[in-house]
Structure formats: C-alpha cells, structure tokens
Amino acid sequence: MDASFDAVVIGRNEGARLLRALGAAQPVARQVVYVDSGSTDGSAQAARGMGVTVIELDPARPFTAARGRNAGLAALPEAEFVQFIDGDCLLEPGWPARALAHLHANPRAGLVFGRQYEAAPDASIYNWMTDWEWNKPLGPATFCAGCLMVRAGALRAIGGYNESLIAGEDDDMCHRMQAAGWQTWCIDAPMTEHDARLFALAPWWRRSLRAGHSYAELGVLHGAAADQRRRAVLWGGVLPSVAALGLLFWWPAILAVAAVYAVSGIRQWRRFCTQGLGARRAAQASGLLMLSKFAELTGMASYWRARAVGRRRKLIEYK
Structure with a gap:
C-alpha cells in the first residue's frame, strides 16, 4: 500500500x-x-x-x-x-x-x-x-x-x-x-x-451564532440541517414568544413554558450525567445546550437578513 x-x-x-x-x-x-x-x-x-x-x-x-x-x-x-x-x-x-x-x-x-x-x-x-x-x-x-x-x-x-x-x-x-x-x-x-481555548461565554456564543448561520445556509443549498433549524426555532423562538404572549394575555402559559424548559433541562442533565459528568458540570452543559438554541436562531436570522438585502456576511470568528 x-x-x-x-x-x-x-x-x-x-x-x-x-x-x-x-x-x-x-x-x-x-x-x-x-x-x-x-x-x-x-x-x-x-x-x-x-x-x-x-x-x-x-x-x-x-x-x-x-x-x-x-x-x-x-x-x-x-x-x-x-x-x-x-x-x-x-x-x-x-x-x-x-x-x-x-x-x-x-x-x-x-x-x-x-x-x-x-x-x-x-x-x-x-x-x-x-x-x-x-x-x-x-x-x-x-x-x-x-x-x-x-x-x-x-x-x-x-x-x-x-x-x-x-x-x-x-x-x-x-x-x-x-x-x-x-x-x-x-x-x-x-x-x-x-485547542479551542474557550474560557468565556462571549466566544462560545459567537461559535454558536456561526453554527446557526450554517444551518440556515445549508438549508438553502441542500435542504439540510432541518432538525437543527427546527430545534433552534422551537426552543429559541416559539416557546419564548408563547411566554411573552402569556405575560400579556394569559399568565398560566408562562408556567407551562417554564415547565417544558425544566423537563427538557432535567432530561439533558441526566444524559450528561450518564456520560460521566458530575452534577454541577452536567447542569452547566444542559444549560449551555439550551442557550445555544437562542444563539443559533440569532445566527439563522442574521443569515436571512443578509440574504434578503443581498449582502454578504463577514466571517464570524470566535477566537
């Protein structure tokens, strides 16, 4: 060979x-x-x-x-x-x-x-x-x-x-x-x-923004990353919107949304614990995983805004 x-x-x-x-x-x-x-x-x-x-x-x-x-x-x-x-x-x-x-x-x-x-x-x-x-x-x-x-x-x-x-x-x-x-x-x-050298939330957030941008563009090019886009829209957009509407019109909706987030967070926490993480680190990981959906949705939205006006986005650097 x-x-x-x-x-x-x-x-x-x-x-x-x-x-x-x-x-x-x-x-x-x-x-x-x-x-x-x-x-x-x-x-x-x-x-x-x-x-x-x-x-x-x-x-x-x-x-x-x-x-x-x-x-x-x-x-x-x-x-x-x-x-x-x-x-x-x-x-x-x-x-x-x-x-x-x-x-x-x-x-x-x-x-x-x-x-x-x-x-x-x-x-x-x-x-x-x-x-x-x-x-x-x-x-x-x-x-x-x-x-x-x-x-x-x-x-x-x-x-x-x-x-x-x-x-x-x-x-x-x-x-x-x-x-x-x-x-x-x-x-x-x-x-x-x-060697990621990620020690703060801001660069990690930019990294997640970049991921969201890629999900949107891959959807346009190949119809790909559909699951990632759906999760970002649901957890980062739909549920917060429902909670905001509940604040205005029907407050029990806020409790329902909070319960959905809590159940999902506990499920992810248990999954990370089974992968060898301690309880505290597993809680941090599950929280970041949920927070990433907000960053990804923001990245997707920035892609669509740029596309709508025919503007090319610059590199999203996180280091």
Missing part, C-alpha cells in the same frame, strides 16, 4: 499553535503546504522558517476556510491523498496510516476522518462542550469538520470547497460528495487534538 500523502494546513494568527501543527505534520507528510489568511502575527514568516511551502491569500478577496483549503489543494496538483489540518490542531502520529488504509480498502470512500478531541476539555465547560460536539457518529455518511483525509481526485471532481461560505463549508462539501456517489467516512481512531 502506498503510504504517501500531502498535508494542507490553514490558519490565521494561530501563533505558537500553528508551529506545533506544522511540526506534527512534517514528519509524516510528503509535503506540507501552509495557507495563511491575512495573519498579522508573523505566522507566514515562521512557517517559511520551518521549510514549509507558504501561500498567502490576497486580502482583496474575502477570507474563508474554504478558500484556504482550495488554495492548498491547487498547490498540490499531483497529490492523490491530502490531509487537511486546521492551524489550531495537532495531527495524531498514527492517524495517516489508519486513514490511508481505509481509503485503499474502500474505493468509494471520498474522504475519511476520525475523532477530534480537545486538548483541555476540563479547563472550562465551553471546552468540554466543544469536545462533546466533535464526537461524530461512525459510518460512511457522516459530516466532517475541518480536519480530514480526502481522496484529492474526488474533491477536485466536485469542484473543491464552496469559497463563498463563511461557515458550514465542510458539511456542504460532504453533501456534494455524497451526491456524486462518494462515501464520507468517520472511523473509530484518534485523528487530531484541537
């Missing part, structure tokens, strides 16, 4: 984390390309100092993760397999062999990814929730995040990533790859360590 692959790392002002990401990829990849999206912290120069091929994107066009990945892929025209890595992630040494073996054994596999995990999940409830979200279902039709090993020809055949998307570009790519007859595999193997 040919065990060679190339790596594309994308980043923007990742600092020391980028150097660690590049350092983890260099010993195992045939070639490493770093694509920089307007960093002001010397990332591009530092990457060049490590002997990495560096592409600095022209700031005249909007930066997106999709644009960065496409630029990296274009710089590797002969590559058969490409590992995409976000600049705040460390590649597991044993992952490439597992990924390549899976791609060779499954000729209809367009891509494969494994378990991404947080470097410090217990440092904050926000880190823990991010780690929890990374735990994707296993199988041949799962939707990846930014880190994955792709069959380069399959990605080129579907036109690469959609560079106009400021969020949800990975889900969009998986939808198009599946529509073209390719499988998008998640396998049970550690792949990358991610």
Whole structure:
C-alpha cells in the first residue's frame, strides 16, 4: 500500500499553535503546504522558517476556510491523498496510516476522518462542550469538520470547497460528495487534538451564532440541517414568544413554558450525567445546550437578513 500523502494546513494568527501543527505534520507528510489568511502575527514568516511551502491569500478577496483549503489543494496538483489540518490542531502520529488504509480498502470512500478531541476539555465547560460536539457518529455518511483525509481526485471532481461560505463549508462539501456517489467516512481512531481555548461565554456564543448561520445556509443549498433549524426555532423562538404572549394575555402559559424548559433541562442533565459528568458540570452543559438554541436562531436570522438585502456576511470568528 502506498503510504504517501500531502498535508494542507490553514490558519490565521494561530501563533505558537500553528508551529506545533506544522511540526506534527512534517514528519509524516510528503509535503506540507501552509495557507495563511491575512495573519498579522508573523505566522507566514515562521512557517517559511520551518521549510514549509507558504501561500498567502490576497486580502482583496474575502477570507474563508474554504478558500484556504482550495488554495492548498491547487498547490498540490499531483497529490492523490491530502490531509487537511486546521492551524489550531495537532495531527495524531498514527492517524495517516489508519486513514490511508481505509481509503485503499474502500474505493468509494471520498474522504475519511476520525475523532477530534480537545486538548483541555476540563479547563472550562465551553471546552468540554466543544469536545462533546466533535464526537461524530461512525459510518460512511457522516459530516466532517475541518480536519480530514480526502481522496484529492474526488474533491477536485466536485469542484473543491464552496469559497463563498463563511461557515458550514465542510458539511456542504460532504453533501456534494455524497451526491456524486462518494462515501464520507468517520472511523473509530484518534485523528487530531484541537485547542479551542474557550474560557468565556462571549466566544462560545459567537461559535454558536456561526453554527446557526450554517444551518440556515445549508438549508438553502441542500435542504439540510432541518432538525437543527427546527430545534433552534422551537426552543429559541416559539416557546419564548408563547411566554411573552402569556405575560400579556394569559399568565398560566408562562408556567407551562417554564415547565417544558425544566423537563427538557432535567432530561439533558441526566444524559450528561450518564456520560460521566458530575452534577454541577452536567447542569452547566444542559444549560449551555439550551442557550445555544437562542444563539443559533440569532445566527439563522442574521443569515436571512443578509440574504434578503443581498449582502454578504463577514466571517464570524470566535477566537
């Protein structure tokens, strides 16, 4: 089996984390390309100092993760397999062999990814929730995040990533790859360590806003993320509206809505407790999960407002 692959790392002002990401990829990849999206912290120069091929994107066009990945892929025209890595992630040494073996054994596999995990999940409830979200279902039709090993020809055949998307570009790519007859595999193997460094509510809220934006746009593009949109509308919009109307016209409605939230919160609390969380941390997790519906609905609404006036939204950065 040919065990060679190339790596594309994308980043923007990742600092020391980028150097660690590049350092983890260099010993195992045939070639490493770093694509920089307007960093002001010397990332591009530092990457060049490590002997990495560096592409600095022209700031005249909007930066997106999709644009960065496409630029990296274009710089590797002969590559058969490409590992995409976000600049705040460390590649597991044993992952490439597992990924390549899976791609060779499954000729209809367009891509494969494994378990991404947080470097410090217990440092904050926000880190823990991010780690929890990374735990994707296993199988041949799962939707990846930014880190994955792709069959380069399959990605080129579907036109690469959609560079106009400021969020949800990975889900969009998986939808198009599946529509073209390719499988998008998640396998049970550690792949990358991610460093979220989320220690406050504000950046976590922006991250949830971005998720809501992607749910709305994926719905337009593919009719996807319907369940996520329904939950955001119900918990973040419908029930609060019912409570507000109850305040004006029929106060028992407020108690009914409060009871629905309480029942849901207790159910989520029990679920998190069964996953090994203590009672306090499980309560925090269930509360954040509910709060995320308000952020997601806000993100969805911002997408629809921008779409209605024909305005392109800027990147929603949370770090």
